[in-house]
Amino acid sequence: MxxxxxxxxxxxxxxxxxxxxxxxxxxxxxxxxxxxxxxxxxxxxxxxxxxxxxxxxxxxxxxxxxxxxxxxxxxxxxxxxxxxxxxxxxxxxxxxxxxxxxxxxxxxxxxxxxxxxxxxxxxxxxxxxxxxxxxxxxxxxxxxxxxxxxxxxxxxxTVALWYNKTMFDEAGLAYPDDTWTWEDVAEAAQKLTKDDGSQYGFAVSPDNDQGGYYNIIYDYGGYVLSDDQQTSGFDQPGTIEGLTVLMDMEKNGYMPPYTTLVENGDCTLFMSGQVAMTLQGSWKVNDLTNNDYVKENCDVVIKPMGPNNVRTTIYNxxxxxxxxxxxxxxxxxxxxxxxxxxxxxxxxxxxxxxxxxxxGTSDNWINAHPEFNLQAYLDVMNDTMVIFPHSRRTVNWANMIKEEIGAGFTGEKTPEETCKNIAEQMNQILEETN
The missing domain is CATH 3.40.190.10 (Periplasmic binding protein-like II)
Structure with missing residues (x-):
């Protein structure tokens, strides 16, 4: 070696x-x-x-x-x-x-x-x-x-969309299903957000990459890392478009403020009844299904699609x-x-x-919590699956992304400026560590 x-x-x-x-x-x-x-x-x-x-x-x-x-x-x-x-x-x-x-x-x-x-x-x-x-x-x-x-x-x-049935019922909205796109999520998030700041329509934390925004990037035809692990994909049009959809929800007030997301995390905000929808990886299922509030009010469905019916899950x-x-x-x-x-x-x-x-051993996993539609995590495997982006020094550039992506959520930079800045720094890190 x-x-x-x-x-x-x-x-x-x-x-x-x-x-x-x-x-x-x-x-x-x-x-x-x-x-x-x-x-x-x-x-x-x-x-x-x-x-x-x-x-x-x-x-x-x-x-x-x-x-x-x-x-x-x-x-x-x-x-x-x-x-x-x-x-x-x-x-x-x-x-x-x-x-x-x-x-x-x-x-x-x-x-x-x-x-x-x-x-x-x-x-x-x-x-x-x-x-x-x-x-x-x-x-x-x-x-x-x-x-x-x-x-x-x-x-x-894999990754799926969790939603609050009670909040959807109160807003008179139909529950998410397998036809939903990210545009549907944004539209519903607007209607589910309350003006007094007590409830937001959607949440993805800036540090939730695999379980969150990486999936949106690939849904829109972008990518995080090239197949040869040499080049960032954050300056690609699809990446910018996908993250713009997410960052616009933040800009329009349909997601909790950036500082709230950083301090609390999307899953915690969802489990405390402050958020109507969130993307979560299957590794969070035990936390979610054992939470009393989630048991009473929530369920899970296959994650939304991007343009052209592209539905991608990042898996690891x-x-x-x-x-x-x-x-x-x-x-x-x-x-x-x-x-x-x-x-x-x-x-x-x-x-x-x-x-x-x-x-073939995962089929019974859903039976441990029959009150939830955990089949969503298995069904997404029938769509496009992308292995978690990684390189020789994943930690270096992944931590940088989590720091720099905040500028797009806060409005300090536009989504395009944020993405191109990440791509520039990521390419430098890749060159130094590969």
Whole structure:
């Protein structure tokens, strides 16, 4: 493998929280996170994750694993905002968790420094893992430059439109359906917005990329990153047009003010009854379906379309990984092998934890919350799916976008000026990091 020499001191400066699969759940608990619990533990295999709503399901899954193998495990949950700092510190100290979740934003840094266990030989001799059963875009995310497999896909996520039925009823509006376009969303948002600022028609946070505005960009024929990962697409006409639709809703007062969105987040505002519609990724389903207000007032539908009936969902998936310097790689692999197996992936879906990566195992996921139309997250897979835009240093340019896009929401710059500014800076970052 061609190894780039990147110090972990430098990496620490780049480990800034991003929005992506399972992130921005600021309401999550900090469970089992004291320093004494971090790292390999000999007889007990530590399994690290950031999403506390998924912990009960994985406790049950790993209990089944222990029953079958006799191997004890312990789940450690660290909220997204601290997870990557924890993992970097553990890597620097040589005490990474035995098994942990890896994200497409971060994989390159760990792969280039040979910090992850090569799973290729284990996979080749396994009767439980079949890499052809996972989405191949997600499989490829967790390979190094030489094609070694460094992670086993855990899940797949898509995006849908959540709406407040009570607010629609009060406004005398028909609920969104599969014919809705972004123009329909903007029109309804106007009618659902109250002049006193107590209720807004729509919300997408400036930091909600995968679950929010990335989808609108592709619906309008734009793109975030070129296929060769060398060039920004923010200066493309479709990108500018799509973001103009979104930013105009903000300008016209149909979305909460920029500062409100930044401070609270679109999902929190929706769950507190201040917003009538919002785009949310499937990783937020546990938060939404367990919220009493949402249970009483809300539902979900397939996301809207852009011009020419183009409906795109940005999808992604995380993976199970282990440290290259594992004290017990064979046992760590047994845990990963089980978590990636059809049996465990089916359990993940059946328990309502998350849509699973293994082909055909996600159908039962919707049954965990039958009061909601979660089928919307599966139906969108029949339309255009675009893998989460990523490059060798996704974090660098993704954080820049979240900072600079605010100028378009506040009106400091026009949507076109905002997009072209992002494209210029993004191209510079790509040139420096690729």
């Amino acid at each position: 061609k190894k780039r020499l990147i110090s972990w001191t430098l990496l620490s400066a780049m480990l800034v929280a991003l929005v992506g699969c399972g992130q921005t759940t600021t309401e999550q608990d900090t469970s089992n996170t004291d320093e004494s619990a971090t790292g390999g533990s000999g007889d007990v295999i530590t399994v690290a994750m950031w999403d506390s709503p998924q912990e009960p399901g994985f406790t049950e899954i790993l209990a089944k694993f222990t029953e079958e193998t006799g191997i004890e495990t312990r789940i450690e949950v660290t909220p997204w905002d601290q997870y990557w700092t924890m993992l970097e510190a553990a890597a620097t100290g040589g005490s990474m968790p035995d098994v942990f979740i890896m994200h497409s934003n971060e994989i390159a840094k760990y792969a280039e420094n040979d910090m992850l266990l090569d799973l290729s030989d284990y996979i080749a001799s396994s009767d439980k893992i079949d890499m052809s059963k996972y989405p191949q875009d997600i499989v490829s995310l967790y390979q190094n430059e030489d094609g070694a497999q460094l992670g086993i896909p855990k899940d797949i996520d 998936g995380v993976a199970w990984a282990a440290p290259a310097n594992s004290d017990d790689p064979e046992t760590a692999w047994k845990v990963i092998e089980y978590l990636g197996s059809q049996e465990a992936q089916q359990m993940q879906s059946d328990l309502g934890v998350m849509m699973s990566a293994w082909e």
